[in-house]
Amino acid sequence: MAPQPLIIDCDPGIDDAIAILLALASPELDVLAITTVAGNAPLANTTANGLRVLDLVGRSDLLLAAGAERPLVRVPGDDSSETHGETGLDGSNLPAPSRMAAGEHAVDLIARLALERPGEVTLAAVGPLTNVALLAALRPDAFAALRRIVVMGGASNGGNMSPYAEFNIWFDPEAAERVLQAGQDLTLVGLDVTRQAILTSVDIDALEQLPTIGPAVAGMLRFYMRKHVDWYGEEIVYQHDSLAIAHLIDPTILGLVHCHVEVDTGVGPARGSTLVDRLSVFGGGANAHWAESVAAERFRALLLGRLGELAARLS
Numbered sequence: 001m002a003p004q005p006l007i008i009d010c011d012p013g014i015d016d017a018i019a020i021l022l023a024l025a026s027p028e029l030d031v032l033a034i035t036t037v038a039g040n041a042p043l044a045n046t047t048a049n050g051l052r053v054l055d056l057v058g059r060s061d062l063l064l065a066a067g068a069e070r071p072l073v074r075v076p077g078d079d080s081s082e083t084h085g086e087t088g089l090d091g092s093n094l095p096a097p098s099r100m101a102a103g104e105h106a107v108d109l110i111a112r113l114a115l116e117r118p119g120e121v122t123l124a125a126v127g128p129l130t131n132v133a134l135l136a137a138l139r140p141d142a143f144a145a146l147r148r149i150v151v152m153g154g155a156s157n158g159g160n161m162s163p164y165a166e167f168n169i170w171f172d173p174e175a176a177e178r179v180l181q182a183g184q185d186l187t188l189v190g191l192d193v194t195r196q197a198i199l200t201s202v203d204i205d206a207l208e209q210l211p212t213i214g215p216a217v218a219g220m221l222r223f224y225m226r227k228h229v230d231w232y233g234e235e236i237v238y239q240h241d242s243l244a245i246a247h248l249i250d251p252t253i254l255g256l257v258h259c260h261v262e263v264d265t266g267v268g269p270a271r272g273s274t275l276v277d278r279l280s281v282f283g284g285g286a287n288a289h290w291a292e293s294v295a296a297e298r299f300r301a302l303l304l305g306r307l308g309e310l311a312a313r314l315s
């Protein structure tokens, strides 16, 4: 089977970085480009971090373009450096990028690649959906030309920014709602399943032994784990973004339901909440495939195995 052409829109961010490595390690995927958005860190940082990760694996040839530096409407008062550190990739100890991002805006790059191969290119969006919403608004032809969109986002069983709000949706709820209304083949991989997609400290110890990528991967995961210990009291690390990528590699890793999903774009305490209408109470037609279940052990084995193969290939 030919590799799936893929664009990853992201906000590196430690789990974004691991997701990029997983995608680049996987023969099932043909990563055409990386695009960046503000989220885990300011756009300048998420962009530099994307370039740093590509340098780590010798892919300074791969297109990377920067996108939106702020959400569509409101800038949240969130200090996400709490999670990924001041750089957005703390613990990686990666050098400064070897190059600048492409001069093209992320939205223009996604549009160009989608129209070059109509119906073939998948977009994995693992940060706030600002770029994706702008694509839908500014380039509906290109948005419709995408094969599908897989989003890491949402929560129906406990959020991480409020009881029902997950960070990527919460950071730009208007963008998320615009994408949900835009009629694409949309899959949402939310916290309901990504909280089962974990690595342990034993896994990190093993990853640290990998040639080339081991120290950087282990360093950033250990930084991320310290946050998980603070919040959840457990020595685990959620691999939110990698699970969305793993679904593209092995679709059977996730169990999906097709239903109506909406986002609260109000300004109250529920802002950014995901309303997953499994029972069609709203009556609105199904607009997304919502991830309900995950083969967590198969995910963990896939991620660890692919990172090991990537390291071996590079050494």
Ligand code: RIB
Pocket: 011, 013, 014, 015, 016, 039, 040, 126, 127, 128, 152, 160, 166, 167, 168, 240, 241
């Ligand atoms: O809620 C988890 C999501 O928010 C992940 O994409 C993580 O990188 C952060 O962006």
Ligand code: CA
Pocket: 010, 011, 012, 013, 015, 016, 040, 126, 127, 241
């Ligand atoms: Ca992310």
